[in-house]
Amino acid sequence: MTSIPERVAVLGTGLIGASIAMAATRVGCTVTGWDADPSVAARAGERAGFEPAGSLEVAVDGADIVVICTPIAAVAGLAERALSAAPHAVVTDTASIKTPIAAAVLPSLDAPRFVPGHPMGGSERSGPEHAAPSLVDDIVWVLTPTGSSDPAQVDLLAGWIGRIGARVLRMTPERHDRLVAFISHLPQVASTALMALAATEEAGEPEILLLAAGGFRDLTRLASSDPVLWSEILRANADQITAALDLYIDRLTALRRDIANADADAIERTFVFAKSARLKLATKPNVRAGVAVLQVPVPDRPGALASLTASLGVGGVNIEDLQIVHSPEGGRGTVHLTVAGADADPAAEILRGASFDPIRLA
């Protein structure tokens, strides 16, 4: 029997590594940390409350669990060193693409104690200064055991992940990479391509962006993401992303044909199908089931949002999500509030009491 793991080594102590260290400390684990950049390790140690180790080998000595939180390219080398230096530890990583990791580590050694992973959390920020244990709370943490991962090691790791606050979802590395291609990488490419196209048009039509309202803004928000990071992700997952892109281009081509043919029935069928799926999709990953969306018109003046959010706060309703939306063609502010399903009626009641006029959308 394996006892509850108490010794955790974090390799790579940026935002994610330091946050995991803090979440582990929170539940009583003993944590050590190491980073290729000693100043990063020092800042993380200060924030997360551990003494930085002078080397990887010192950090993992006696560890039950090793979590590698570095960029993709460094994972395989560190995993091999950790597996050698910590002969009883289960070793995992946090890279956002899993197939290359599994492929790089597995050929070189039989690795029953290596279980690749991907905590689907993060922040707009980077660096250990912005780490927080709450980064781990309720996130989906995918584990992608390989063919040689020992099921007992997978269970041990999964149990620990649940204990520090996340929700484990198990799948193969291939399936993980295929799903994130559709749900994360394709949206990024679609957004960047749209913004690049509109910006190119703007050169000849300076007024085009004057007409850009909420819909265009929603579609292009991702286009401000980090180019270098995304170039790495897209190349690392090229097979899956190009396959997803091909399917997306097929869809666009089919809609283009229906529009050119003025085929009202076909266009409406596609729109009805997409609309129905979108309304079923909750707005926040953690609370997909059982959420409700309220639409609330909000006057455009200082304090209007404050009145809305304050009344809900006083009433004890947690706002799962809040978006100020504009109509597809611009105009007044409307707020879409997402709350837990059980909170929908109380929230609507509270808002009406505060002179708002909510409508339940979903």
Add this chain to the structure above:
Amino acid sequence: MTSIPERVAVLGTGLIGASIAMAATRVGCTVTGWDADPSVAARAGERAGFEPAGSLEVAVDGADIVVICTPIAAVAGLAERALSAAPHAVVTDTASIKTPIAAAVLPSLDAPRFVPGHPMGGSERSGPEHAAPSLVDDIVWVLTPTGSSDPAQVDLLAGWIGRIGARVLRMTPERHDRLVAFISHLPQVASTALMALAATEEAGEPEILLLAAGGFRDLTRLASSDPVLWSEILRANADQITAALDLYIDRLTALRRDIANADADAIERTFVFAKSARLKLATKPNVRAGVAVLQVPVPDRPGALASLTASLGVGGVNIEDLQIVHSPEGGRGTVHLTVAGADADPAAEILRGASFDPIRLA
């Protein structure tokens, strides 16, 4: 010399028509209204404070300005009747596609008093009950004079539109339809196609939408738009939309090639170009120039947003826009606040005083 117009007739008194009636009343115009559905006219009259006319001809009798606020298909017929029945009035419409309107009205008569238009405002709602004069405030209202529009009539109409609160932008019908194809219709098609693709994948991969975070949600929000309305718009502007779609598919195909070739430089160039353009695009159409965006991490508990918005409200800072964003891979709530540029420093100061930690993004 034309005097300031005082008599306005609104034909079609749904959300847009009734809102324009209210905005006109607000500045002292005499308003009449008519709708093909007498109950809609009655409800609009009650809300906007006019006596509904029993017929179009009665409504426009003696009018200086006639505004047609019906679906696209009805505009041309009503415009001809209004031009005949109101021999001195300038007649305009509010349909979201302009070329078919101009083409339908012009061949049948010489129409110097017909000036097509498109107020780029609206609401998630419909019906005169939700009308408000503020719907017109500061919106971009495009006028698309045709070759036979009399410049004096265009000026008269433009002056009145400015007087009721909107900002006039003049362009040809063709240019309007081309620009909205890129900035409004293409995003709609891109969003619907992405949601339809992911929903189709979901049939074989029920967990795919569990991984869907903020980015996917942003990209698919438009997919919940009205299928019948959009089918009409896409068919009415088919030439421009298919041309924009072709360019979009070209962009996606080029990015696909760069990804397949693992061409890091080419991928990064596209991403850098798009990122730079997106950061220049303000988040709210009315305040494109001179806005600032603050990024603020917000704890996920009741009252957290209330504290943020209340502190700004008390400090007199108007929130131009607020979005709760999640990282591309999910996780904690971060708020992007848009405020007037001059408010950026005071807003940051206020937030720090309330124990938030804002970073200025743009």
